[in-house]
Amino acid sequence: MSDANPHPATALPDPASALTPAPREAIRVENVTCAYGRNVVLRDVSLTVQTGEILVILGGSGCGKSTLLKHIIGLETPRSGKVYIDGQNLTDAQGAARRNILAGFGVAYQSGALFGSMTVLQNVMLPLQEYTPLDAPARELVARLKLRQVDLEQYADYLPSELSGGMQKRAAIARALALDPGILFLDEPSAGLDPITSGELDALIIRLSRVLGLTFVVVTHELASIYAIADRAIMLDKSVKGILAQGKPADLRDHATDPRVTRFFNRGAV
Template structure:
């Protein structure tokens, strides 16, 4: 598979404080790439940089060979229209219904009329099994439903690259498994390329093709490979301990 996202020698920092450095990896088209590591290692910070919310201190990040940070703001905006993002909490507007949340990107970035937008909203919500909740507010639905509604909004502009920040966090095992199925359907049915930040081992083992393991102490990546390969073959003691946690240990992990 060809490379769609490429990160090369990236350093992430807030002022003088370095979060991670020497980050290098490629994400293949149509794959599910996992960003793994313990609490405070910079997983979500890396994701924020990849979606344009944090300029790296040094390094290069390309999308289909185009340097993301070297171009103009307008160029980055064009690239961002290829992205769909599911934030950890779902990040729905509480004053808007589920349907209105999904419609918002279409209203902002397309010239579609009201009827066309409504049909597309119904289509996106139907895909994630949320059409019956179209006229409900976020406060009226469960956490798992909010995640699926957030996913429908992430799909609003038909992106080919999706970024998920801890999509299974706080969900029960059955709801989490259903969300995993949705993610696999996005890859297999729509051909989407997916970058996922997660510490949920069952989900990682089931859906991720490859990944990177970030270390909070050295502030560098210490392993590359699929979650299953890291679990079974990585000799680094920290990676081995993380990837072989018991269910009880996993539930205590942030």
């Protein structure tokens, strides 16, 4: 009598892989060229950002970091190419469709861009007033919850001028969180901050990413912050008008062969 199994076993899926969702693109930049008149700042830049990733955009002065950010968030229109947010074409979107895409991400600018004549709470309530049908008590409740997420609830009734620089950055992040976006864009969040305050802000970014599952795109040149928060970094360079290198910051520091990358990551080293 044969012991052969007439029904060969089929491979079963790995339970661990079945529980782990496949990475999903939060942002796709396809062959984007950024130009002002005849001045081409960036040419044919392509990149993707996965959901939940913290991507840092870095590079020397004038390399196009802020220019690229403005084009990704729709403040500027690419000379050519497309930007997709959660699979939706922001570059070509118009009217209500564009408004819906814009409501899906938050932005905190380098200066904070808080309205000085309004309290911190009123600043955070602004996106809720603009984009939601919530009444005033509901807007206030949501805004206070966002301030709690950045440890500023007790400063809700302060004016921006009454806050420290680090607190203003946190308030700007709270406002960027108001609509529960899946993506946050931060422009030079550590600029002008002392090392301790900058480290606290880095810790906040990591906590928001890990606890809320947020995707971050952060423009910065601060090495300490780059090493602390970045899952991946892309380095822009004005001589190539695009991406010179990309990868984990420590790998770029330790294994880059391009001297421009080496100089950036080893500046200040003895």
